[in-house]
Amino acid sequence: MASHLPPLLLIGCGQMGGALFRAWEQNSLAPSVVIDRHKDSIAAPHSLVRSIDEIPKKFAPDAIILAVKPGKAAETIITLVKKRPDLLANAPVIISVMAGCTTTSLTSAFANAITGVTPAVVRAMPNTPSAVGRGMTGLFADTDVGAEKKELSDLLFSAAGTTVWVDEEDQINALTAISGSGPAYVFLLAELLEKAAIEQGLPQQAARLLARKTLTGAGELLDQMPEDAAQLRRNVTSPGGTTAAAIEILNAPENWPASVSEAVAAAVRRARELAA
Ligand SMILES: NC(=O)C1=CN([C@@H]2O[C@H](COP(=O)(O)OP(=O)(O)OC[C@H]3O[C@@H](n4cnc5c(N)ncnc54)[C@H](O)[C@@H]3O)[C@@H](O)[C@H]2O)C=CC1
Ligand SMILES: O=C(O)[C@@H]1CCC=N1
Incomplete structure (x- = not known):
């Protein structure tokens, strides 16, 4: 069966990351990599690794999904970029589902870790009914994020339910309080x-x-x-x-x-x- 969704790197597969991954698996996700040391297994053709060091060489995801707790965001980005800058070579879209992590803080975490690379960052605020394809996700991207990256982000979250885009980043906070929580x-x-x-x-x-x-x-x-x-x-x-x-x-x-x-x-x- 042809893959409906492209290869992803999911960092953090707890309640939210796990709910999304379940929906993506059911939508013919291309072979992807999940990083989480607290998860026991993941079904083939996907790979579960315990740390960034273990991501297979030559893996080239189209999207990197950040789904760790907000307090771990900067540390995770810096480790990722320092250890595996090659993962950014194909310009994957960076999608954060983390509450309260602004595009500015995410972009500057990348900029602090690697010079000359400004990845496209999309903020998504999904909810746990995504696990059964009934999620509601709000999305925001700065105007400099290209249409193709926004379309890919929409495709991913549409596979887990319904999506809505907001024009102002602060609206993600309101949306978090309504549909995220x-x-x-x-x-x-x-x-x-x-x-x-x-x-x-x-x-x-x-x-x-x-x-x-x-x-x-x-x-x-x-x-x-x-x-x-x-x-x-x-x-x-x-x-x-x-x-x-x-x-x-x-x-x-x-x-x-x-x-x-x-x-x-x-x-x-x-x-x-x-x-x-
Ligand atoms: N739980 C929810 O309903 C929603 C959560 N979110 C956001 O999702 C993010 C995760 O929240 P939850 O899934 O609830 O938390 P969680 O604690 O269930 O999941 C976080 C996962 O990240 C893993 N982790 C921690 N450090 C890691 C690292 N360095 N590399 C890889 N994995 C690592 C942990 O083992 C854990 O499984 C938060 O930022 C939260 O704001 C957003 C929308 C809804
Ligand atoms: O409680 C939280 O902070 C996260 C964001 C929305 C749902 N759970």
């Missing part, structure tokens, strides 16, 4: 619904099933139906009925409307702090 808000709701079900006397297993299937079913409706979320909510809410009793509490201005806005604002603040 967002799955955690949904999982928290699943936890809380399950707990409430148990409090109302339901057995644990049934409580878990009800909470999970309600969230995934509602998510699927959101995905498939043309109506907006407010209309889908109204479709469940009979006047004077049970849903109305619950929504009156949740949707009181001081409850969910305030909490969700405050939570998102806190995440945006944190993204900006990481970038400072």
